[in-house]
Amino acid sequence: MRAGSKGPDPRRRRRGDAVTPLAVAVAVLYAFPILYLAWRTLTLGGDVLAILSSPRTLVPLANSLRVAAATAVACAVVGTGLAWLVVRTDLPGRRWWRILLPLPLVVPSFVGATALLAAFGRGGLLPFVPRIEGFWGAFGVLTALSYPYVYVPVAARLSSTAPSLEEAARLLGRRPTGVVLRVVLPQVRGAIAAGTMLVFLYGLSDFGAVSLMRYDTITRAIFSARLFDPATSLTLGLLLALLALIVAGAERLVSPRRRPPARVGTGQVRYRLGRLAVPATGAVVGVVAVALAAPIAVFVAWVLRGSATVGAGFGGLGDGLGFLLRPTANSAIAAVVAGATATLVTLPVAYAAARGGGWAANAAAALVTHVFALPGLVVALAVVFWAIRAPGPLGYLYQTFPLLVLGYVLHFGAQAMRTTQAALAEVSRRYDEAGRTLGAGARRRFVAIELPLVVPGLLAGGGLVLLSTLKELPATLLLAPTGFETLATRIWGAAEDGFYAEVGITSLVLVGLSALLTWFLVLRHELRR
Amino acid sequence: MKRLVALLAASVLAAACSGGADTITVYSGRTENLVGPLLERFTAETGIDVEVRYGQSADLALLIDQEGDRSPADVFISQSPGATGFLAERGRLRPLGAEVLDLVPAPYRSRGGLWVGLSGRIRTLVYNTERVDPADLPASVFDLVDERYRGRLAVAPANGSFQDFVTVLRERYGDDVALEWLRGIAANDPQRYPKNTAIVQAVGRGDVDLGLVNHYYALRAKAEDPDLPVENYFFPDGDLGSLLIVTAAGVVSTTEEPDLAERLVRFLLDEEAQTFFAEQTFEYPLAAGVEPPAVLPPLASIEVATYDLDRLGGGLERTKELIDASGLEGP
Numbered sequence: 072m073r074a075g076s077k078g079p080d081p082r083r084r085r086r087g088d089a090v091t092p093l094a095v096a097v098a099v100l101y102a103f104p105i106l107y108l109a110w111r112t113l114t115l116g117g118d119v120l121a122i123l124s125s126p127r128t129l130v131p132l133a134n135s136l137r138v139a140a141a142t143a144v145a146c147a148v149v150g151t152g153l154a155w156l157v158v159r160t161d162l163p164g165r166r167w168w169r170i171l172l173p174l175p176l177v178v179p180s181f182v183g184a185t186a187l188l189a190a191f192g193r194g195g196l197l198p199f200v201p202r203i204e205g206f207w208g209a210f211g212v213l214t215a216l217s218y219p220y221v222y223v224p225v226a227a228r229l230s231s232t233a234p235s236l237e238e239a240a241r242l243l244g245r246r247p248t249g250v251v252l253r254v255v256l257p258q259v260r261g262a263i264a265a266g267t268m269l270v271f272l273y274g275l276s277d278f279g280a281v282s283l284m285r286y287d288t289i290t291r292a293i294f295s296a297r298l299f300d301p302a303t304s305l306t307l308g309l310l311l312a313l314l315a316l317i318v319a320g321a322e323r324l325v326s327p328r329r330r331p332p333a334r335v336g337t338g339q340v341r342y343r344l345g346r347l348a349v350p351a352t353g354a355v356v357g358v359v360a361v362a363l364a365a366p367i368a369v370f371v372a373w374v375l376r377g378s379a380t381v382g383a384g385f386g387g388l389g390d391g392l393g394f395l396l397r398p399t400a401n402s403a404i405a406a407v408v409a410g411a412t413a414t415l416v417t418l419p420v421a422y423a424a425a426r427g428g429g430w431a432a433n434a435a436a437a438l439v440t441h442v443f444a445l446p447g448l449v450v451a452l453a454v455v456f457w458a459i460r461a462p463g464p465l466g467y468l469y470q471t472f473p474l475l476v477l478g479y480v481l482h483f484g485a486q487a488m489r490t491t492q493a494a495l496a497e498v499s500r501r502y503d504e505a506g507r508t509l510g511a512g513a514r515r516r517f518v519a520i521e522l523p524l525v526v527p528g529l530l531a532g533g534g535l536v537l538l539s540t541l542k543e544l545p546a547t548l549l550l551a552p553t554g555f556e557t558l559a560t561r562i563w564g565a566a567e568d569g570f571y572a573e574v575g576i577t578s579l580v581l582v583g584l585s586a587l588l589t590w591f592l593v594l595r596h597e598l599r600r
Numbered sequence: 601m602k603r604l605v606a607l608l609a610a611s612v613l614a615a616a617c618s619g620g621a622d623t624i625t626v627y628s629g630r631t632e633n634l635v636g637p638l639l640e641r642f643t644a645e646t647g648i649d650v651e652v653r654y655g656q657s658a659d660l661a662l663l664i665d666q667e668g669d670r671s672p673a674d675v676f677i678s679q680s681p682g683a684t685g686f687l688a689e690r691g692r693l694r695p696l697g698a699e700v701l702d703l704v705p706a707p708y709r710s711r712g713g714l715w716v717g718l719s720g721r722i723r724t725l726v727y728n729t730e731r732v733d734p735a736d737l738p739a740s741v742f743d744l745v746d747e748r749y750r751g752r753l754a755v756a757p758a759n760g761s762f763q764d765f766v767t768v769l770r771e772r773y774g775d776d777v778a779l780e781w782l783r784g785i786a787a788n789d790p791q792r793y794p795k796n797t798a799i800v801q802a803v804g805r806g807d808v809d810l811g812l813v814n815h816y817y818a819l820r821a822k823a824e825d826p827d828l829p830v831e832n833y834f835f836p837d838g839d840l841g842s843l844l845i846v847t848a849a850g851v852v853s854t855t856e857e858p859d860l861a862e863r864l865v866r867f868l869l870d871e872e873a874q875t876f877f878a879e880q881t882f883e884y885p886l887a888a889g890v891e892p893p894a895v896l897p898p899l900a901s902i903e904v905a906t907y908d909l910d911r912l913g914g915g916l917e918r919t920k921e922l923i924d925a926s927g928l929e930g931p
Contacts, residue, residue, distance in 0.1 A: 188802075188805075292930060297659075297662060373824075448659060459667055466670070470672065549659065564633065568797075
């Protein structure tokens, strides 16, 4: 470690510092939801202290924290394990697993929970497997649907680490487990931390899965009070936002500043599983069976049942799938644009936080991160609140496509930012120093050296935003141009009134579209190398 | 990819061009399956384009409230009177003309003339036919606090229709009786669910024996799965448990097209639309003399949930307070 990285070097500013003003400017955008919550809470004049100290707040809040923390830990283990197995071992069929494993993320949580409830237990597809509700049910569904938040960035990171250290360790006689623990894990721990934080925040924000699993959380209180007790609803929203801000800020303080001497390269070491191939395959199959195959089986069962029933009132299927063309196109475009925009917009924040690390950069990163803990409806209403008050021509953006994208970028920016930041943090500065020695300017060094090295991280972050956008509901319903339907809004509409065959067919199209998009836009580049 | 971009450009353009003459915007808490075909018929018959934003009734009511003067919405269609009542209370609905109001019998519209009922659903007790002997079903919704139903009843305290029921309970019997009933249910180990569809699925699987829901959901579930062992039970003799909850429509106060907006509301009360509700969505038609589906009890035997917000102390906020105080929802 160079002495210079311990404190500010008087002769040379850290590279990220130049970007910090831009990062702060971006972060200001991410302050709008919490400003909305604070403004509305104060002007409504509710008894904030009474609301905050009530057991009606504290009990669900404790439940939220409990299920979010447990899910985050489980996803860290499952996501990291899966990533290592498919990227760094000779696991049979690993190419296929790499396409399938990110997909549970695209299943809207209320559909995933409904499908898993219909899959297992008495009256389900598999009656002999017990149905679980309450804490463990919520924990199970959230883990099944959100482990990709860890898996995707860790897999991207693992596929871009240089083999040299691992080879050296093996030559020095380290056993494979030792190499993984001492050499591989330290290189990906930034990606694991980023993903785990995302799962935790997502667990706080979720309403669909926890409510269907009948586990009482703070989001239930926020939703149920939104119309007739707005003071409570907004105060609790503000509480959630502040908590998330503290957690996101604190993570920076406690995470180790010393970075591993990571290298980036291609041609990884691939471990032979040998006798472990069977249990390892079993573990991967198990995860995919619960998180993907079970919901898909239920979707298929719904479609078959509905189309076999005369007079089921299921308009769409009789006329073919044409009615889903437009929503499919809308979903694809919104998701691709949101993924790309979120990655670009949050890049300066990620860069400033990874390369500079001053308090302003860290605060900017925390602001971007915390929005992800808010329920989608709160973010959407915040955007409405400000957009409708926007002066002049900005006001015309209301309920247009750009505003919808802004809603997505605000809500999901954390996914791109944290993934990019983790990727950047693990690119050794020596490459940059080498470039400087050779006389390259700052911009050239970034474009020619650092950017190519973090492309897997950027793609992973953009891919997460893409998948999240595909399933997004509240912002789409409230902010999209009137009449702009996506697959997710179609699924919601059908589920709301019990048109399960339509839920099934639309969900199958959604999963198929996600597989295509992640393959073309994210995985193809990695797998080719 | 180019075609996708073209599609997108077309939809963005279409949105930008809306708001011109002969286009109205509807915020609909009824989903597309339950109202979309009618809106298409309206356009076909009148040449008036309809832009629809679907969403949950409560969320769309919040949206209109937040949009204030700049709301693009001309018509609000709600799945329950609660969300309409919220907008009426906040002065966001415009009084309808007499020629619209007169199409609907007085019990099914707002006393202030701010909204009309389009169709009706009744509250019912859905039960699992394999686990419950019909002879054991309660004669009144008040009997559900009995020991013999301990742990067997599913409720959705956050659901709009459940809250509408509580509001009418308050209006008919006073806040004390309403709170006592809520406390009785809360003390009887009820199974809490987030929504009606979840209750009917759970009753169908046998997770729980009985559930307080709207009649629509069991009929809908059986349309796709005739073997599902669920049945609606209608509380007899005009019991409040079989309350009729109307789905409603009103014209938003800031509309620039009040005539077109009223024309749409009138269309939804025509025989064609009312027949659609009776035949396609298993609901009670409320106008044009259309007969309800045969599976439902006659409308004359049923209590109706139109409450007078002016007379109802504390409004709908008070209903929420009582549910909170009873411990039926949350800790």
